[in-house]
Amino acid sequence: NTANFMHTTLANDLKVANTQLILPKLGITRYTGLNGAFDVPNMAELTAYFVAEDAASTVVSITDNKATLTPRFIAANQVFSKQYLNQTSPQIQNQLIAQFMFSIEKGIEQEVSNALSGLTESNATLSAATWSNILALANYVPYNNAWVSSRTQMAALKATGKATYQGGFIWQDGEIDGVPAFASSLVPSTHIYTGDFSQIAVGEWDGGLLILTDPYTNKSKGKIDIQVSALRDAKVLNSAAFAKMVIG
Numbered sequence: 504n505t506a507n508f509m510h511t512t513l514a515n516d517l518k519v520a521n522t523q524l525i526l527p528k529l530g531i532t533r534y535t536g537l538n539g540a541f542d543v544p545n546m547a548e549l550t551a552y553f554v555a556e557d558a559a560s561t562v563v564s565i566t567d568n569k570a571t572l573t574p575r576f577i578a579a580n581q582v583f584s585k586q587y588l589n590q591t592s593p594q595i596q597n598q599l600i601a602q603f604m605f606s607i608e609k610g611i612e613q614e615v616s617n618a619l620s621g622l623t624e625s626n627a628t629l630s631a632a633t634w635s636n637i638l639a640l641a642n643y644v645p646y647n648n649a650w651v652s653s654r655t656q657m658a659a660l661k662a663t664g665k666a667t668y669q670g671g672f673i674w675q676d677g678e679i680d681g682v683p684a685f686a687s688s689l690v691p692s693t694h695i696y697t698g699d700f701s702q703i704a705v706g707e708w709d710g711g712l713l714i715l716t717d718p719y720t721n722k723s724k725g726k727i728d729i730q731v732s733a734l735r736d737a738k739v740l741n742s743a744a745f746a747k748m749v750i751g
Contacts (some may be wrong), residue, residue: 525685529700545741572706578732579606603731643746650684657686698745708734
């Protein structure tokens with residue numbers, strides 16, 4: 504009896520509400536094609552100065568440090584029914600793979616956010632998002648190419664005026680004090696950072712992604728397990744390149 508049968512046509516587009524990733528916009532450093540652990544040396548800034556004739560220059564001892572990137576397993580897993588995969592168009596299948604790739608990049612960005620969150624607060628007295636405190640925070644780093652905050656703080660700074668004698672808001676036209684500003688839902692709600700984001704490194708060992716399909720584990724349910732994985736790592740190379748403010 505075909506009276507109760509309804510043919511279902513699946514759309515050719517996959518609708519996903521993705522997190523807005525900001526890492527590609529921050530000018531981070533990526534090391535690709537790595538083999539084994541990878542050490543990235545860092546040190547404090549060197550200073551040169553003029554000395555008087557016949558005078559000896561002062562010898563300053565600087566401790567060199569290193570950040571080590573190590574291959575770490577990151578993976579995304581999902582179970583799909585055979586019916587779903589068979590009904591799916593090639594376009595949606597490609598979009599599914601793209602979503603797996605996106606999840607890997609999101610995991611890397613979350614690791615970077617965790618590393619920044621673990622930095623020591625620059626000055627605990629700078630606990631209010633005022634114009635003077637924002638300017639003071641920037642003075643804790645020698646150079647800043649970006650500001651990064653939670654979406655909560657972005658909303659607050661967009662509604663906070665600079666000062667009584669100045670027009671405009673602290674966060675305006677995608678900038679803070681003339682420097683590009685970005686917000687992420689992966690950043691803790693009370694945090695604001697600024698600094699040189701080229702001092703964040705992401706290491707890649709296998710170049711691409713490994714895609715594994717498992718039709719056996721859930722075969723009795725008519726389902727297929729798909730895993731996409733990679734070997735990646737993310738580190739802050741030099742904590743002195745960043746300033747951190749915690750609001751509240």
